[in-house]
Amino acid sequence: MILIQIALRNLLTHKIKSAIVGGLLIFAAFLIIAGLSLISSIDKSMSKSIVNSVAGHIQLQEKGAKDELSIFGQMGSNEIGYIHNFAEIRKAIEAMPEVAAVVPMGIDSSIVFGGNVLDVKLEALRNAVKAGDQKQSAVIRRHVRRMVALLDDELKNLKGFSDQEKMSDDMKQGLLDVAEANQPKFWDSFDADPYAHLEFLENKIAKMAIGEDMLMLRYVGTDTERFRKVFDRFEMVDGQMIPPGQRGFLFNKFTYEEQVKHKTARRLDKIKDRLAEGAKVATDDEIKQWIKLNRTQYKEITFQLDDVATDEVKAALQAELQSKESDMAKLVDAFMDVSDANFQKRYDLFYKVIAPRIRLYSIRMGDTMTINGFSQSGYATTVNVKVYGTFRFHGLDRSTMAGAFNILDLMTYRDLLGYMTADKKAEIAKLQAQSGVKELKRDTAEAELFGEGGGEQVEDTTNATPTQAAAATPTDAPAEATPAAIAGNAPLSGAKLMAKELEGHVYSQEEIDGGVIRSAAIMLKPDFDVKTGMEKVSALIAAKKFALKPLDWRAASGLVGNFVGVIYAVLAFSIFIIFLVSLVIINNSLVMSTLERTREIGTMRAIGAQRSEILQMFMVEAVVMAGVFGAIGCTFGYALVAYFGHFGLLASNDFMIFLSGGPRFYPALPPWGLPVAMLAVLIVTLISTLYPAWLAMRITPLAAMQDSE
Amino acid sequence: MHMATTPAIEPIVHLSNVDKDYKLGAVTVSALKQVSLEIAPGEFTVIAGPSGSGKTTLLNLIGCVDVATRGEVIVAGQDTGKLSEGDLTRLRLNALGFIFQSFNLVGVLDAFQNVEFPLLLQKKMNAAQRKERVMDLLNRVGIAEYAHHRPGELSGGQRQRVAIARALVTFPRIVLADEPTANLDSVTGNQILDLMQELNREGTTFLFSTHDPHVVSRAGRVVRLVDGRIVTEPEQQSPMSHT
Numbered sequence: 001m002i003l004i005q006i007a008l009r010n011l012l013t014h015k016i017k018s019a020i021v022g023g024l025l026i027f028a029a030f031l032i033i034a035g036l037s038l039i040s041s042i043d044k045s046m047s048k049s050i051v052n053s054v055a056g057h058i059q060l061q062e063k064g065a066k067d068e069l070s071i072f073g074q075m076g077s078n079e080i081g082y083i084h085n086f087a088e089i090r091k092a093i094e095a096m097p098e099v100a101a102v103v104p105m106g107i108d109s110s111i112v113f114g115g116n117v118l119d120v121k122l123e124a125l126r127n128a129v130k131a132g133d134q135k136q137s138a139v140i141r142r143h144v145r146r147m148v149a150l151l152d153d154e155l156k157n158l159k160g161f162s163d164q165e166k167m168s169d170d171m172k173q174g175l176l177d178v179a180e181a182n183q184p185k186f187w188d189s190f191d192a193d194p195y196a197h198l199e200f201l202e203n204k205i206a207k208m209a210i211g212e213d214m215l216m217l218r219y220v221g222t223d224t225e226r227f228r229k230v231f232d233r234f235e236m237v238d239g240q241m242i243p244p245g246q247r248g249f250l251f252n253k254f255t256y257e258e259q260v261k262h263k264t265a266r267r268l269d270k271i272k273d274r275l276a277e278g279a280k281v282a283t284d285d286e287i288k289q290w291i292k293l294n295r296t297q298y299k300e301i302t303f304q305l306d307d308v309a310t311d312e313v314k315a316a317l318q319a320e321l322q323s324k325e326s327d328m329a330k331l332v333d334a335f336m337d338v339s340d341a342n343f344q345k346r347y348d349l350f351y352k353v354i355a356p357r358i359r360l361y362s363i364r365m366g367d368t369m370t371i372n373g374f375s376q377s378g379y380a381t382t383v384n385v386k387v388y389g390t391f392r393f394h395g396l397d398r399s400t401m402a403g404a405f406n407i408l409d410l411m412t413y414r415d416l417l418g419y420m421t422a423d424k425k426a427e428i429a430k431l432q433a434q435s436g437v438k439e440l441k442r443d444t445a446e447a448e449l450f451g452e453g454g455g456e457q458v459e460d461t462t463n464a465t466p467t468q469a470a471a472a473t474p475t476d477a478p479a480e481a482t483p484a485a486i487a488g489n490a491p492l493s494g495a496k497l498m499a500k501e502l503e504g505h506v507y508s509q510e511e512i513d514g515g516v517i518r519s520a521a522i523m524l525k526p527d528f529d530v531k532t533g534m535e536k537v538s539a540l541i542a543a544k545k546f547a548l549k550p551l552d553w554r555a556a557s558g559l560v561g562n563f564v565g566v567i568y569a570v571l572a573f574s575i576f577i578i579f580l581v582s583l584v585i586i587n588n589s590l591v592m593s594t595l596e597r598t599r600e601i602g603t604m605r606a607i608g609a610q611r612s613e614i615l616q617m618f619m620v621e622a623v624v625m626a627g628v629f630g631a632i633g634c635t636f637g638y639a640l641v642a643y644f645g646h647f648g649l650l651a652s653n654d655f656m657i658f659l660s661g662g663p664r665f666y667p668a669l670p671p672w673g674l675p676v677a678m679l680a681v682l683i684v685t686l687i688s689t690l691y692p693a694w695l696a697m698r699i700t701p702l703a704a705m706q707d708s709e
Numbered sequence: 710m711h712m713a714t715t716p717a718i719e720p721i722v723h724l725s726n727v728d729k730d731y732k733l734g735a736v737t738v739s740a741l742k743q744v745s746l747e748i749a750p751g752e753f754t755v756i757a758g759p760s761g762s763g764k765t766t767l768l769n770l771i772g773c774v775d776v777a778t779r780g781e782v783i784v785a786g787q788d789t790g791k792l793s794e795g796d797l798t799r800l801r802l803n804a805l806g807f808i809f810q811s812f813n814l815v816g817v818l819d820a821f822q823n824v825e826f827p828l829l830l831q832k833k834m835n836a837a838q839r840k841e842r843v844m845d846l847l848n849r850v851g852i853a854e855y856a857h858h859r860p861g862e863l864s865g866g867q868r869q870r871v872a873i874a875r876a877l878v879t880f881p882r883i884v885l886a887d888e889p890t891a892n893l894d895s896v897t898g899n900q901i902l903d904l905m906q907e908l909n910r911e912g913t914t915f916l917f918s919t920h921d922p923h924v925v926s927r928a929g930r931v932v933r934l935v936d937g938r939i940v941t942e943p944e945q946q947s948p949m950s951h952t
């Protein structure tokens with residue numbers, strides 16, 4: 001009691017010492033509380049983001065695979081192995097009481113050419129020609145002709161910049177072709193042989209314009225139905241879910257907006273969002289940049305407008321701008337030069353007048369798109385798949401990391417993977433021999449498919465595809481052997497036919513589970529933690545001798561999963577440094593105050609206090625200091641955490657959204673935070689007290705006798 | 710010979726042939742030489758002598774805060790040379806009381822708590838008993854009304870009264886004081902001496918040092934030190950010997 005009083009009164013008496021020691025301890029406690037809250041909350045919400053979007057609690061990959069699974073990690077580290085006996089694995093693991101579900105997966109990235117405007121227009125032209133609609137054909141032809149002229153201009157500009165010598169022969173030929181198509185002669189003779197002209201445009205010209213809409217898509221090839229049921233963050237936004245058992249592709253709404261949407265429209269959306277957050281055009285550099293791009297990239301709009309649409313848009317823009325300008329480029333430029341005052345009006349006008357006349361999304365729901373992958377053996381594989389709709393991961397709408405994941409059905413994924421076991425390869429060779437299909441080379445395939453430009457013949461040739469694919473589908477579709485695949489970027493008409501055949505096909509659960517996958521996600525039941533789950537799953541894998549390696553979500557997610565570990569380390573390190581500094585400073589100031597108290601301590605010794613009692617006094621003082629200052633620091637820390645826990649901390653960027661599992665971040669103090677902080681402060685204080693206490697114990701009663709100087 | 714009655718009472722302090730050397734590097738300073746001394750209960754003894762004569766050294770040996778180089782120091786029946794540090798501390802706590810030249814109160818504690826402190830170390834009394842004992846003494850030394858003042862709020866004389874109360878609170882066999890009045894003006898010093906004398910009459914044994922001749926004159930017995938040696942004690946003229 002008296003010792004506590006002495007301690008407290010010493011704190012009040014030695015003001016400078018108390019201020020130094022107190023300041024440090026308060027800061028340390030504050031830092032621990034705030035830091036722990038931040039990190040444990042990030043950990044919690046991030047685990048939610050990762051676990052409930054793609055990773056599940058535990059991922060399984062092939063044991064001994066060269067690369068460790070890294071779901072959110074860099075692309076390219078692809079040797080994560082294969083799992084062949086998924087059906088068996090699923091059965092065994094789902095029988096465990098801890099496990100809710102096992103979802104097969106293959107995560108990969110591929111290139112998709114979002115059929116460029118020229119492609120689309122050419123397809124429309126072909127349809128018009130086929131239907132004999134002269135009027136429609138003429139309108140489209142004028143548009144295509146203008147696009148070719150623009151393309152020719154652009155390529156000639158480009159040519160001026162680049163080194164002729166280094167240009168590939170293909171490229172040189174391409175330039176000549178485009179120049180030829182830009183001749184009046186070419187268009188004058190169109191009606192004489194429309195199919196030959198169309199073919200020339202489709203095969204030689206369209207590919208020259210292809211670069212613009214190249215999309216890099218990351219997707220999870222999975223059992224779509226199971227995925228939907230198991231990952232509760234998954235929800236559809238537009239379109240429809242892939243019908244159970246069928247092939248199909250779902251865009252993540254985020255990817256769809258970011259990559260597929262018309263660039264100008266997307267930039268307008270972003271400006272709108274930013275202004276809604278309170279930004280001003282004049283002061284926001286990013287908004288300024290977007291506006292600049294919208295003004296200079298006017299071709300994104302004008303290129304897509306045919307005669308009729310051009311006139312309509314022109315009239316609307318002239319009215320809005322109160323201008324008599326007739327040059328569309330200047331009109332669009334002026335229109336896109338938005339200000340805080342007129343933005344909303346122009347935004348609305350854009351969506352009312354311009355958007356309906358352009359392709360707002362280069363790939364639309366219901367479209368069949370072509371995914372270009374690389375098979376395991378290095379072949380380019382090409383697969384057509386129907387886009388059913390868009391989805392999002394709830395709360396992670398704006399996260400670039402979660403938003404990058406699109407969803408692909410497993411059968412198509414396997415086609416794209418082109419993975420074949422030795423058995424399979426032999427089987428396919430046999431099938432090929434039987435059906436008389438030769439290994440087709442790209443050039444010959446094109447010639448064979450489209451040699452005469454006749455629609456009938458295209459159908460005839462591709463008819464072989466579904467049969468063959470269907471024969472092989474129960475396990476691994478031989479993507480490399482399908483003519484459409486070999487044909488590379490074959491025009492849509494041919495590829496689409498193949499997709500049509502496979503589109504409605506419903507695969508059985510056995511077929512879906514039966515083939516090769518890359519990894520599998522295990523979702524645990526709510527009552528079980530990941531650690532227990534890992535132990536149980538590992539035990540089962542060992543017992544069943546599965547060639548699998550389990551990874552918890554943290555390890556499986558790659559760098560991001562380690563992120564929490566990294567900030568823990570950073571926090572721990574900074575706390576360690578602060579403690580080290582505190583230790584030295586507190587120790588110093590306590591030594592000084594001990595020296596000041598030499599007479600007092602000597603007196604206590606003289607009148608009968610044992611050394612141990614002096615030590616006790618110092619320890620009590622340390623505990624009191626730790627208690628008082630630790631409590632103050634914790635209170636500050638807790639107040640801050642409580643404040644943000646209530647009002648939330650705005651996640652300032654996409655990564656933060658991913659970390660916080662939503663647009664706002666609500667830190668919360670974990671229950672063990674307070675004791676940990678207090679304990680840490682106590683330990684530091686006790687350690688810093690050791691040396692001064694030792695000094696104090698060595699003070700002899702003689703110190704009391706010396707006269708005060 | 711007229712002191713024949715005294716041997717019946719066991720002396721509180723008994724020193725025989727005590728030397729105390731201080732080693733300062735190569736030089737050895739002999740602070741006390743062949744000192745033999747007995748202090749009987751009830752004495753009011755002054756150690757007198759010029760500066761550097763060894764008064765403080767002698768009190769430190771008797772006060773068990775230092776040990777003799779040679780010779781025997783027996784305090785309250787215990788040979789201090791043979792005691793451990795813990796035992797010496799216990800001896801100080803239970804048998805001795807100290808009054809310091811600069812009062813040496815614990816600054817952060819009030820008068821009451823300063824006086825109570827040795828009782829807390831003893832752990833013999835409960836709170837009520839302690840309170841009664843402390844208040845008794847504060848009353849006795851005349852500063853009960855300042856019980857809850859801290860030393861900083863008290864005058865030098867008041868502080869020394871608190872120190873005296875603290876020295877007495879454990880019913881010590883002897884109270885040791887090294888120049889208790891040196892830091893006080895002469896009036897206050899006299900009042901403190903009056904108090905000590907009164908307490909002595911009530912039964913407390915005092916042994917204190919001074920080089921103030923006026924103080925020496927009020928002593929019951931004077932032990933005169935010169936250069937570490939006891940020079941002939943003057944005739945026993947103190948009032949004590951008449952009683």
Ligand SMILES: Nc1ncnc2c1ncn2[C@@H]1O[C@H](COP(=O)(O)OP(=O)(O)OP(=O)(O)O)[C@@H](O)[C@H]1O
Binds near residue numbers: 766
């Ligand atoms: N700790 C010490 N180390 C070395 N020498 C010491 C020490 N304490 C005392 N001395 C020496 O011992 C001798 C006696 O000193 P002491 O302090 O006992 O004298 P004193 O009579 O109390 O003097 P004063 O009247 O000045 O207080 C002196 O010569 C002193 O220098």
Ligand SMILES: [Mg+2]
Binds near residue numbers: 764887
């Ligand atoms: Mg002295």
